[in-house]
Amino acid sequence: MPYPAGLRPHEHGLPRLAQEALPVLYQHRLLTTRQLHRLLQPQANHAVYLRRQLSRLRERGLAAATVRHRGGQGELVWYCTPTGSEIVEAAGEVTPRAYRMTEAAAANQLQEHTLAINDTGISFVEAARRYGHDCGPLDWHHERAHRFRDGTGDDAFLIPDAVLSYVHDTGGRRRMLTYFLEIDRATESPLKLAAKLRAYARYLDYVPLPPPGRRPADRGTGEAWRDRYPTFPRVLFVLTGAPAAALARRTADLRALADADPRLRRAADRLLVGVVTLDQLQARGPWEPVITPAFGPADPVDALLRTSQDGQGQL
Numbered sequence: 001m002p003y004p005a006g007l008r009p010h011e012h013g014l015p016r017l018a019q020e021a022l023p024v025l026y027q028h029r030l031l032t033t034r035q036l037h038r039l040l041q042p043q044a045n046h047a048v049y050l051r052r053q054l055s056r057l058r059e060r061g062l063a064a065a066t067v068r069h070r071g072g073q074g075e076l077v078w079y080c081t082p083t084g085s086e087i088v089e090a091a092g093e094v095t096p097r098a099y100r101m102t103e104a105a106a107a108n109q110l111q112e113h114t115l116a117i118n119d120t121g122i123s124f125v126e127a128a129r130r131y132g133h134d135c136g137p138l139d140w141h142h143e144r145a146h147r148f149r150d151g152t153g154d155d156a157f158l159i160p161d162a163v164l165s166y167v168h169d170t171g172g173r174r175r176m177l178t179y180f181l182e183i184d185r186a187t188e189s190p191l192k193l194a195a196k197l198r199a200y201a202r203y204l205d206y207v208p209l210p211p212p213g214r215r216p217a218d219r220g221t222g223e224a225w226r227d228r229y230p231t232f233p234r235v236l237f238v239l240t241g242a243p244a245a246a247l248a249r250r251t252a253d254l255r256a257l258a259d260a261d262p263r264l265r266r267a268a269d270r271l272l273v274g275v276v277t278l279d280q281l282q283a284r285g286p287w288e289p290v291i292t293p294a295f296g297p298a299d300p301v302d303a304l305l306r307t308s309q310d311g312q313g314q315l
Contacts, residue, residue, distance in 0.1 A: 018053040134167035148206035178233035185241030190253035240278035268295035
């Protein structure tokens, strides 16, 4: 290990940009140079200085890179090494995670899925800059587990691809928004997507049993999600990995399956769910009407997931 454990990144003599890049790499697992440029240096026309700092991190054993092969061209994909992860965790600036990226994992079939998650997060960060909202490079987290009981009484876990926090500000009215992000690269059937949606409906209504020796009336705050969120997060399915016409059919199929499910219909007025393609999200941003609601009319809405019939919707 080239550096003593327990030191902060700035104590290694790293320039500010390298210091900022290291926790972002740690939290988001895999990022291309282009993604890091959009997150950390949006004002710069070129990524020359960023590439220099990434090379410095690699020389010091704090970051490493693999190659993303796409469209016949190669692109570097960066990740935090175990040494870099120890330094980030010792600094105490991000939530520690047991997950460690390895060279093999960085190059496996989940590479594109992870990068698509991060493209989604970056779309919200760029929108926040554009509109004066709050959402920064560290405001989404991959695979946060949410425990609940399934129909058999056994423990089950709802694990969104990412959980994103966003503060929407309109004329001084600030809304604290949370999103459960589900990224679909056209690798799962619409039935599998509908099953994920049913898991969100179950979590919405899940009330934990009281500890042994306590009465049912002592359950406390009610539904489990209330211990983590002020309101139930919006659910956003982000589709990519296929032509636009194929993704439109997947959207229609998911809406039809949601409409055919009695439990989902009962939850429709409390569960805000939308479907959008990654291309739409990147081209226009989440605050344009590019998202198709999973329930009700198919008229596109923005990321508040409210329709003209909903008024202001929920926070």
